[in-house]
Amino acid sequence: MSGKGVELIGLSESETTEPIETGETFSENALLKANHYYRKTGLPTIADDSGLEVEALNGAPGVHSARYAGEGADDGARVSKLLEEMKDVPTQRRCARFVCAAAIVWDGGEKVVLDEARGVILQKPRGHNGFGYDPVFLYEPLDKSFAELAASEKAEVSHRGRAFRRLAAWLGESGLLDTPSSTDRIVTTAD
Numbered sequence: 001m002s003g004k005g006v007e008l009i010g011l012s013e014s015e016t017t018e019p020i021e022t023g024e025t026f027s028e029n030a031l032l033k034a035n036h037y038y039r040k041t042g043l044p045t046i047a048d049d050s051g052l053e054v055e056a057l058n059g060a061p062g063v064h065s066a067r068y069a070g071e072g073a074d075d076g077a078r079v080s081k082l083l084e085e086m087k088d089v090p091t092q093r094r095c096a097r098f099v100c101a102a103a104i105v106w107d108g109g110e111k112v113v114l115d116e117a118r119g120v121i122l123q124k125p126r127g128h129n130g131f132g133y134d135p136v137f138l139y140e141p142l143d144k145s146f147a148e149l150a151a152s153e154k155a156e157v158s159h160r161g162r163a164f165r166r167l168a169a170w171l172g173e174s175g176l177l178d179t180p181s182s183t184d185r186i187v188t189t190a191d
Contacts (some may be wrong), residue, residue: 030103041183044106115162
């Protein structure tokens with residue numbers, strides 16, 4: 001990035017109305033959000049979309065991960081529904097992956113990068129860290145659920161951490177941040 005400093009700024013209260021996620025893929029939803037906030041702010045904008053895909057459920061919950069147990073359901077309800085649907089699934093068919101699409105939109109372009117973390121769905125929750133499906137997602141290389149990992153460990157191996165590192169690397173290599181028309185500020189919708 002040629003030593004150029006970039007300030008990442010969050011959304012202001014007036015910009016936090018989220019668009020409805022109508023995409024059929026994580027990439028489509030990430031771009032939908034990035035474009036939405038780019039139009040509101042006029043600044044280059046980073047957004048992501050992510051979720052869990054379970055092999056035995058033909059990729060479900062997928063892009064519907066947050067709404068899997070219905071609108072307004074909490075993490076516990078989503079995990080309970082997943083475990084109920086998988087109660088008769090044998091260990092060798094419990095493969096899953098978390099997927100993250102990280103997108104940036106700027107004046108004149110857009111870019112999406114995808115990454116994933118592969119694991120297995122556990123029979124019951126383990127751990128108290130993280131959120132969502134973390135307690136039932138076993139990351140086999142560490143033999144821990146995502147909810148058993150410290151935040152720094154999870155950032156190293158998670159789908160989101162991997163996708164954002166790839167996006168940062170692309171930004172550094174692309175020259176986008178070095179052009180006279182680029183800005184020193186980028187809006188991020190990521191937590």
